[in-house]
Amino acid sequence: MGVKEEINQYESQDPGLGTAYQKSVKRILNEDGSYNIKRIGTIRLLKDFYKYLVELNAWKFGFFLVGSFLIANLFFAGIYCWIGTEHLHGINPNQNAFIAAYYFSAQTFTTVGYGAIAPVGNLTSFIAAMEAFVGLIAFAIATGLIYGRFSRPSTKIAFSHNVIITPHKDKMALMFKIVNQRNSVLLNTKVHVLLSLVNENPDTHVVNRKYFNIPLEVDFVRYFPLTWTLVHVINDDSPLYDMSLSEVREKLAELLIIIEAFDETYSQTVVRKHSYAEHQWATGVKFKKNFSADDTGIIVLNINEISDLEVLS
Structure with missing residues (x-):
């Protein structure tokens, strides 16, 4: 069986990312695992606002909560001023009327009710009741959002910055490293790797993308407390066989990675996506070891050194 036929046996069907394009396209996945796809015709933000808020990063979410609280109280304070602050009993005559109405609104909105200021008349009392x-x-919605954000399972698996092609056991091999940044141990960790290569038809200029399943020396571990170097041996069967780094980049090679593991903290399966492409491919280097035993026999792991490389001698 020839090399070409051997390669075809590792060729994968379209995993749902498309195979033919009218022009060259960028990487499919960003480094953070998000899809590099612009979607048109999806559900509008207001219809999927809960998902948006749950996935919003922490500082933006905090800004949203504080901003919503301030705006809501500005709205009700404006109504009280429009009705007339004379209908709010207990306002200090030396205090700005709008500021006093705003503080009364905040007390009513949070149901604190210090009692220093009280509504007078049916209309003001009705507005205060509606605000409460x-x-x-x-606050019920905010509590649900906060719970949803904290209870949502997530992983903190870090990847080495580069994927490298380096000598390994008298052959060449593709390697990248991963590590769990949390103190919890991931169990039953499984890694799936897919390689995407692009070819352009010189006659039609249609860009065709092919996908190949990349077998690893070890793709499953029971325990994952340390750094894990994933290795794919580039033998005659590999789609990367006899390809130089420049050829890899010319074919817009992209390594698509999915990691599934059982997180003992959440007691459920978590998933992490990642991609290597473009400048992240490297050769002529190897990974430095980032864990060792100290004088007491304890293994010391330096997570910050996961991407450290050294030039081959």
């Missing part, structure tokens, strides 16, 4: 109701609903 809105406040209860708002």
Whole structure:
């Protein structure tokens, strides 16, 4: 069986990322695992606002909560001023009327009610009652969002910055490293690797993308407390066989990685996606070892050194 036929046996069907394009495209996955795809016609933000808020990064989410609270109280304070602050009993005459109405709104919204200021008249009392109701609903929603964010399983698996092609056991091999940044131990960790290579038809200029399953020396471990170097031996069967680094980059090679593991903290399976492409391919180097035993026999792991490389001698 020839080399070409051997390679074809590792060729994979379209995993759902497309195979034919009218022009060259960028990498499919970004380094953080997000899809590099612009979607048109999806559900609008207002219809999927919960998902947006749950996935929003921490500082933006905090800004949203604080901003919503301030805006809501500005709205109700404006209503109280429009009705007339004379209907708010207990306002200090030396205090700005709008500021006093704002503080009264904040107390009503949070149902604190210090009692220094009280609504007078049916209309003002009705507005205060409605604000208290809105406040209860708002805090219930905020609590649900915060719970959803904290209870959502996530991984903190770090990847080496580069994927390298380096000598290994008298052959060449593709390697990258991963490590769990949390103190918890991931169990039953499985790694799936897919290689994407691009070829352009010189006649039609259609760009065809092919996918290959990349077998690893070890793709499953029961325990994952240390750094794990994933190795794919580049033998005659490999789609990377006899390809130089420049050829790899010319074919817009992209390594698509999915990691599945059981997280003992969440007691459920977690998934992490990652991609290597473009400048992240390297050769002529090897990974430095980033763990060792100290004088007491304890293994010391330096997570910050996961991407450290050294030039081959």
